[in-house]
Every structure is written in C-alpha cells, then in structure tokens.
Amino acid sequence: xxxxxxxxGESIKTTFKEATEQTQKSVDQTVYRTELISKKxxxxxxxxxxxxxxxxxxxxxxxxxEYEALYKKISSFLKEIELIEDKVEEIVNxxxxxxxxxxxxxxxxxxxxxxxxxxxxxxPDGVEVMKICNQCNTGNHVEASYCISCGxxx
Numbered sequence: 633x634x635x636x637x638x639x640x641g642e643s644i645k646t647t648f649k650e651a652t653e654q655t656q657k658s659v660d661q662t663v664y665r666t667e668l669i670s671k672k673x674x675x676x677x678x679x680x681x682x683x684x685x686x687x688x689x690x691x692x693x694x695x696x697x698e699y700e701a702l703y704k705k706i707s708s709f710l711k712e713i714e715l716i717e718d719k720v721e722e723i724v725n726x727x728x729x730x731x732x733x734x735x736x737x738x739x740x741x742x743x744x745x746x747x748x749x750x751x752x753x754x755x756p757d758g759v760e761v762m763k764i765c766n767q768c769n770t771g772n773h774v775e776a777s778y779c780i781s782c783g784x785x786x
Contacts, residue, residue: 643738650734657727661720668716675709678702 682702754760762771763786770781778785 639741643741646734646738650731654727654731657723657730661723661727664716664720664723668713668720671709671713671716675706675713678706678709682706 682699685699685702761774763774763776764771765779765782765784765786767784768779768782770779772780772786776786
C-alpha cells in the first residue's frame with residue numbers, strides 16, 4: 633500500500649513539473665505573439681507610407697521616384713515576422729509533443745501499477761471475493777479500508 637502512495641507522490645511531482653513547463657511555454661508563446669502583433673502593425677504603417685508616397689508621385693506625375701528605403705524596411709519586417717511565426721509554431725509543437733509524451737508516461741505508469749496491484753483471489757467456487765460497501769453497494773478489494781466509490785470507511 634505504501635508503494636502506491638510513493639508512486640502517487642512521484643506522479644504528483646511529475647504532474648507539477650509538467651504543468652510548470654507548459655505554463656512557461658504558454659508565456660513564451662504569448663510574448664512572441666505580442667511581438668508578432670506589434671511587428672505586423674509596424675508593417676501596416678510602412679505599407680501605408682509607401683502607398684501615400686506612390687500616390688503623391690502619381691498625382692505630381694513624377695517618374696522613377698525612389699522608394700528603396702521603404703522597400704528595405706518592408707522586406708526586413710517580413711523576415712522578422714516570418715522568424716517570429718516560426719518560433720511560435722516551434723513552441724506550439726514542442727508544447728503539444730511534450731504534453732503528449734507526458735500523458736503517455738502517466739498512462740503507462742498507472743497501467744503498470746494497476747497490473748501489479750494485488751487482485752482479490754477467487755474463492756473455492758471460482759467467484760472473486762470482494763468487500764461490498766453498505767452505503768453505495770460498490771465492490772471493493774477485501775483489504776480495502778475505504779470504499780473506492782464513495783469513500784465510506786469500512
């Protein structure tokens with residue numbers, strides 16, 4: 633019985649650690665998404681500046697006006713946005729993979745524990761002997777101190 637509590641304690645520690653890691657990844661994701669929104673806002677302003685400049689040249693019938701500085705800024709922002717989007721995607725995938733791995737580990741651990749747990753032995757007539765809770769009529773292990781369903785103390 634003590635072994636199950638030890639494993640339960642380890643499981644709780646592992647769960648806490650995983651929750652902490654998932655929370656940090658969510659915070660990182662939020663930081664990058666905030667930066668992404670900011671960059672896209674700045675990019676929109678650059679596009680507006682370019683549009684205004686091109687239109688003003690059109691109105692004045694200017695030919696060959698130079699927009700190289702704006703083109704470079706726009707290209708730079710597009711590259712930065714792409715890098716940030718890649719980081720966000722990496723965090724999302726890492727978070728998902730990490731959590732899926734954790735869920736598999738927990739499931740495997742508990743399945744192993746349940747398989748190793750002592751099961752009630754069948755009686756001479758081949759029927760499994762169980763302790764029945766007089767509160768909820770649930771079958772429990774013969775050595776159980778409390779009902780697994782309602783928690784009633786035997």
